[in-house]
Amino acid sequence: xxxxxxxxxxxxxxxxxxxxxxxxxxxxxxxxxxxxxxxxxxxxxxxxxxxxxxxxxxxxxxxxxxxxxxxxxxxxxxxxxxxxxxxxxxxxxxxxxxxxxxxxxxxxxxxxxxxxxxxxxxxxxxxxxxxxxxxxxxxxxxxxxxxxxxxxxxxxxxxxxxxxxxxxxxxxxxxxxxxxxxxxxxxxxxxxxxxxxxxxxxxxxxxxxxxxxxxxxxxxxxxxxxxxxxxxxxxxxxxxxxxxxxxxxxxxxxxxxxxxxxxxxxxxxxxxxxxxxxxxxxxxxxxxxxxxxxxxxxxxxxxxxxxxxxxxxxxxxxxxxxxxxxxxxxxxxxxxxxxxxxxxxxxxxxxxxxxxxxxxxxxxxxxxxxxxxxxxxxxxxxxxxxxxxxxxxxxxxxxxxxxxxxxxxxxxx
Amino acid sequence: xxxxxxxxxxxxxxxxxxxxxxxxxxxxxxxxxxxxxxxxxxxxxxxxxxxxxxxxxxxxxxxxxxxxxxxxxxxxxxxxxxxxxxxxxxxxxxxxxxxxxxxxxxxxxxxxxxxxxxxxxxxxxxxxxxxxxxxxxxxxxxxxxxxxxxxxxxxxxxxxxxxxxxxxxxxxxxxxxxxxxxxxxxxxxxxxxxxxxxxxxxxxxxxxxxxxxxxxxxxxxxxxxx
Numbered sequence: 001x002x003x004x005x006x007x008x009x010x011x012x013x014x015x016x017x018x019x020x021x022x023x024x025x026x027x028x029x030x031x032x033x034x035x036x037x038x039x040x041x042x043x044x045x046x047x048x049x050x051x052x053x054x055x056x057x058x059x060x061x062x063x064x065x066x067x068x069x070x071x072x073x074x075x076x077x078x079x080x081x082x083x084x085x086x087x088x089x090x091x092x093x094x095x096x097x098x099x100x101x102x103x104x105x106x107x108x109x110x111x112x113x114x115x116x117x118x119x120x121x122x123x124x125x126x127x128x129x130x131x132x133x134x135x136x137x138x139x140x141x142x143x144x145x146x147x148x149x150x151x152x153x154x155x156x157x158x159x160x161x162x163x164x165x166x167x168x169x170x171x172x173x174x175x176x177x178x179x180x181x182x183x184x185x186x187x188x189x190x191x192x193x194x195x196x197x198x199x200x201x202x203x204x205x206x207x208x209x210x211x212x213x214x215x216x217x218x219x220x221x222x223x224x225x226x227x228x229x230x231x232x233x234x235x236x237x238x239x240x241x242x243x244x245x246x247x248x249x250x251x252x253x254x255x256x257x258x259x260x261x262x263x264x265x266x267x268x269x270x271x272x273x274x275x276x277x278x279x280x281x282x283x284x285x286x287x288x289x290x291x292x293x294x295x296x297x298x299x300x301x302x303x304x305x306x307x308x309x310x311x312x313x314x315x316x317x318x319x320x321x322x323x324x325x326x327x328x329x330x331x332x333x334x335x336x337x338x339x340x341x342x343x344x345x346x347x348x349x350x351x352x353x354x355x356x357x358x359x360x361x362x363x364x365x366x367x368x369x370x371x372x373x374x375x376x377x378x379x380x381x382x383x384x385x386x387x388x389x390x391x392x393x394x395x396x397x398x399x400x401x402x403x404x405x406x407x408x409x410x411x412x413x
Numbered sequence: 414x415x416x417x418x419x420x421x422x423x424x425x426x427x428x429x430x431x432x433x434x435x436x437x438x439x440x441x442x443x444x445x446x447x448x449x450x451x452x453x454x455x456x457x458x459x460x461x462x463x464x465x466x467x468x469x470x471x472x473x474x475x476x477x478x479x480x481x482x483x484x485x486x487x488x489x490x491x492x493x494x495x496x497x498x499x500x501x502x503x504x505x506x507x508x509x510x511x512x513x514x515x516x517x518x519x520x521x522x523x524x525x526x527x528x529x530x531x532x533x534x535x536x537x538x539x540x541x542x543x544x545x546x547x548x549x550x551x552x553x554x555x556x557x558x559x560x561x562x563x564x565x566x567x568x569x570x571x572x573x574x575x576x577x578x579x580x581x582x583x584x585x586x587x588x589x590x591x592x593x594x595x596x597x598x599x600x601x602x603x604x605x606x607x608x609x610x611x612x613x614x615x616x617x618x619x620x621x622x623x624x625x626x627x628x629x630x631x632x633x634x635x636x637x638x639x
Contacts, residue, residue: 324507326468334524
């Protein structure tokens with residue numbers, strides 16, 4: 001008997017025992033739904049990691065003012081991180097390409113004509129653009145001369161251009177930042193959103209000297225960004241090709257010395273690099289994915305046991321059917337095939353339902369919790385492989401029992 | 414075509430108790446015969462029929478079907494013989510529940526490798542037993558006589574050489590019995606060998622040869638010409 005005939009018979013039989021079929025499917029549906037959701041969310045998280053690293057910038061180290069754990073904006077009450085620290089890093093640490101100190105201040109109002117917008121002001125040195133690999137799109141960037149003269153020139157982000165100038169060329173125009181007037185000399189290229197959903201293009205970049213003395217009237221800075229030398233080709237495949245870890249350690253030691261910090265006193269700065277950023281995100285999502293992945297496998301195994309039991313009952317109840325089929329020429333292997341295919345068809349249909357549900361749930365989670373979910377081919381393959389495996393695993397013994405049944409005994413029921 | 418030589422069949426019952434159901438049965442049935450196997454209930458006639466139908470194997474003795482020793486055949490080969498050469502009709506009809514008459518009749522066809530149009534063949538068989546109008550009915554929607562006719566259609570759909578009927582009228586009223594027997598007579602006229610197992614004398618009287626059994630043995634074998 002051909003496979004299509006077998007599948008046809010199976011579907012007909014299954015549709016006549018709907019409740020039983022539904023119960024058999026249920027565990028596979030739940031298992032595959034979980035699996036699909038995890039893979040979709042996991043893939044999304046992975047993409048977020050990549051995005052995180054991209055927006056943090058590769059090959060980089062970041063020092064932020066203020067102690068504590070984790071990473072975030074600098075603590076504006078910490079006054080110990082200075083331009084001299086940046087200079088010291090530049091002078092005494094090896095394998096560094098750029099050192100870019102900068103200040104960040106939130107909640108500034110930008111005004112042009114009748115338009116206004118609230119955003120970030122970043123005070124920078126000319127090297128900032130390279131250190132962030134964030135080129136300008138139009139005009140010029142902040143120069144050494146701007147910094148030396150405390151000029152009121154600024155470079156604006158794409159969102160600022162769109163919101164304040166609405167298509168008009170902003171170069172040469174003047175805008176007000178809070179109550180100070182600045183001249184727009186350049187436009188930054190588009191950067192998009194941060195992994196936390198912040199619009200990175202809603203910013204105005206000014207000379208760091210101007211930001212410190214004219215806008216905030218402070219003597220300290222918020223961050224120092226360090227861009228390491230690019231690795232030589234021979235080291236490209238090492239786990240830390242640029243030696244970011246050792247540079248990070250050297251900077252930490254240097255800053256502790258300069259800030260007179262000895263253990264057990266806490267650091268008054270935080271330092272992180274591209275590698276630890278990706279590792280942190282990777283750890284969190286990795287643990288979650290492993291846990292839920294294991295859970296879905298357990299559900300599938302338990303589901304398999306349930307299905308096997310239902311099939312054993314089914315074989316017993318359908319003894320007479322088996323006997324009748326044997327009397328009219330079904331071979332042992334036709335009976336084996338019928339029961340096995342019945343189980344596999346059940347689990348595969350369960351898998352398809354689970355896959356569909358999983359995609360919807362992943363989408364739902366991504367909408368509700370702002371996690372990205374990626375619909376890809378992997379869950380489709382996984383769902384198919386696992387549902388067939390569960391079907392074969394659960395169906396083989398009941399099917400064998402049916403196949404070796406003595407036809408004479410079977411037909412008596 | 415059927416040649417039984419000294420067939421015995423012993424069942425184990427409750428562990429050690431041995432029950433000898435057949436005690437050396439020898440008989441020959443030629444192609445085209447209409448034979449009634451008559452015996453009181455529980456005297457081994459169903460066992461004998463199962464052996465003739467290749468559904469069961471004898472404990473000892475030789476069974477030649479078309480000159481082939483059945484005991485030498487594998488399970489798959491026996492399945493093939495049941496599919497091609499034999500059509501069973503049971504007392505309890507043994508139709509698949511929740512399955513239409515047409516699908517029931519198709520059953521032997523799906524196990525034969527023939528690539529014929531299953532539907533058409535099954536329809537023709539149902540029409541031959543006068544149930545062309547009831548093809549889409551499931552067994553629970555049919556009367557006993559109709560169910561047995563569906564079962565006969567299923568038995569003859571693969572054009573078997575032999576029809577083995579085990580008390581085919583046992584669950585039917587006299588009207589329906591008459592219809593069923595008429596179908597058998599018609600099939601026999603067209604050349605199909607019919608072996609009818611029964612304990613009723615009136616039913617056995619339909620056959621041209623009556624083999625009587627008792628205590629697992631053949632006690633008489635008479636032919637009638639009519």
